Amino acid sequence: MSKHTLAVLVENSPGVLARVAGLFSRRAYNIDSLAVGPTENPAISRMTIVINVESHSLEQVIRQLDKLVNVIHIAELKPEESVQAELILVKISATSKNRFDVDAVLETYDAVIVDESSETLTIEATGDGAKISDLLNALERFGIRELAQSGLVGIERGSRSLAERTLSVQSIPTAESGQADYQN
């Protein structure tokens, strides 16, 4: 099994998340995380999907995904050619006694405190999977009370954008009357 990150541009239309999730479920593909959000183009949403597959079936996953009419473009984000990050919000037990130790950890991982109570601190951090997992390990000893974690999002390094490749869309003339023979 190996992990792959896919950036998927989809039409921003109702039901598209259900279509993608349903496809993964019915074809028995293992999904690690899925994050959806708007893009610079309001008609297009972007999904970042992390899947766990045998390498030979990654192509199969991409081709099946590409069959969905609402899916416009799919790109694999290779770790070395992309920036990838996820966000966590974590509530840990913290008192004045161990505050100094907590601050040391937060500084190491570039994490910030976004809320605090007499017994707890809520910490926000972003980073790739390895950094987040190291941070969570480091916070473990204080006692993790609650964890909210986003799916991974990613973007290719360099100046090119995925959206550029989707703009050159040809329109299809329809038949005025009578069934068009679209096959031949």
Add this chain to the structure above:
Amino acid sequence: MGKKMSGASSLVQSLESAGVDVMFGIPGGAILPAYDPIFDSSIRHILVRHEQGAGHAATGYAQVTGRVGVCIATSGPGATNLVTPLADAAMDSVPMVAITGQVPSNAIGTDAFQEADIRGITMPFTKHNYLVTDPDQIPRAIAEAFYIASSGRPGPVLVDIAKDALQKETDFNWPKELSLPGYRPQLEPVNQSILDAAALIAQSSKPVLYVGGGAIKANASKELLQLAELLGVPVVTTLMARGAFPDSHPLHYGMPGMHGTVGAVTALQKSDLLITLGARFDDRVTGKLSTFAVNAKVIHADIDPAEIGKNRFADVPVVGDLKRTIAALIPAVKAEFAKKAPDYSAWNASMNKLRETYPLGYDLPKDGSLSPQYVIERLSALTGPEAIYVAGVGQHQMWASQFVKYENPRTWLNSGGLGTMGYAVPAAMGAKVGAPDTPVWAIDGDGCFQMTNQELVTCALNNIPIKVAIINNESLGMVRQWQTLFYEGRYSNTNLESKRVPDFVKLADAMGCIGLTCDRPEDVDSIIKKANSINDQPVVVDFRVFKDAMVWPMVAAGTSNDDIMIAREMAPDWDSQEL
């Protein structure tokens, strides 16, 4: 600005603009607004007796004509009754558009009367689907639905329309063009893949043309014949491809798979190159996948890129329309052969010998009762290859694929992928509507027939004179065969007693059809001739056949094609064959 009208009128105008000439359906509450303009429309609406019948009829119509079949139903149960035909059409790549009414948009999600999330339900087995709540979107949804259903790899598309969208006023604007940025079927094969395929063919010594239903969908029979004769190697046609290549042709080895001929199964098994044309390495063809054609390289031509490498690695993938692919392959192969003429003579000789040693056949029942295979063989001989044959699912389907002689594409309809019992009668109805001047025979089982025979009423009332041959072995025959072979003859719940109840002749009569019965071999010809002479009314013939006939050859489920049996506990004598 377009013309002002109701959403319902806009729907009907859209269907007319899409070229619909006939649709099959039943009205109900949510779709009712659409039925008012349908009353005045040029589109022929055939009022069926069950929505499943409408769906399979649309499929039958589409399979025979190559056009998009259309069915229409109301919300809730009307829509869910279309689920089976939609799944069936998806598995067999049939172009079909289903229109369903939905509860008013402000009631969606409230568990309203006759509400069902049909868009959600049908996502897994429609090519695409729509829920339309804005009447202005109706023409675009219909135009897109017809384009998506009929282009690329064909398939079913569902358009669910909320009742208030049908009732509100709108402007009718038939779109001049469509923009589907995520849908770009690749029709033209990449030239390099054609050259690679031709080179692989020239290097091979035991090639086989493994032809699937895509050859029929792409109308590629003419090109296929040219390619086959250019290569001069065995051709096998899958269950979905029967008729794509003439059965009478000397290169034809018949059907591969679980109940395929020894020749076809073995040609694939021993091949060193599978030239796969619009087929998908279905488990019923490959048997145990890891033991399927282990020495063969694979050229896989298909219009659906997701089929490439799904079940079997393709050495040379060719994505494109099959008609164009084969047309491009022919000159490329000729160029290769001009460099070095191939010699397939040893391969052809050994396959020929095998085919001659193990032709399709059957034993006549020892008790003198009627043989189901004989009935089907005579039906084919007396009706001819210009007729259309439609089967249900089970033993009779396999016998109809084996013993009817097909010469033309679009003359054999069956539920290959989903295996839908009850497909035959409604699909034959749709086929007859699509080809009114062609005789249409449904070859059905007594089990299948009892699932959907109500559509004979529709046929009788709408001048759709189909003919039905019930191969009545008073049981769920294929299940019974498996019980015989794998469950020590413990016939749990497969005895239908259909020679006792119902009386099929009376049932036919009650439904406005001619009912005939036959249980003696000597009467078969005269009864078929009589049925063939009746063209103004549906005919049902109850052929009361031998109960214990079995379908052979057989590759048991999950086993290797190498273990094909030609009869019970009888394998081909491989030692006497030089393969």
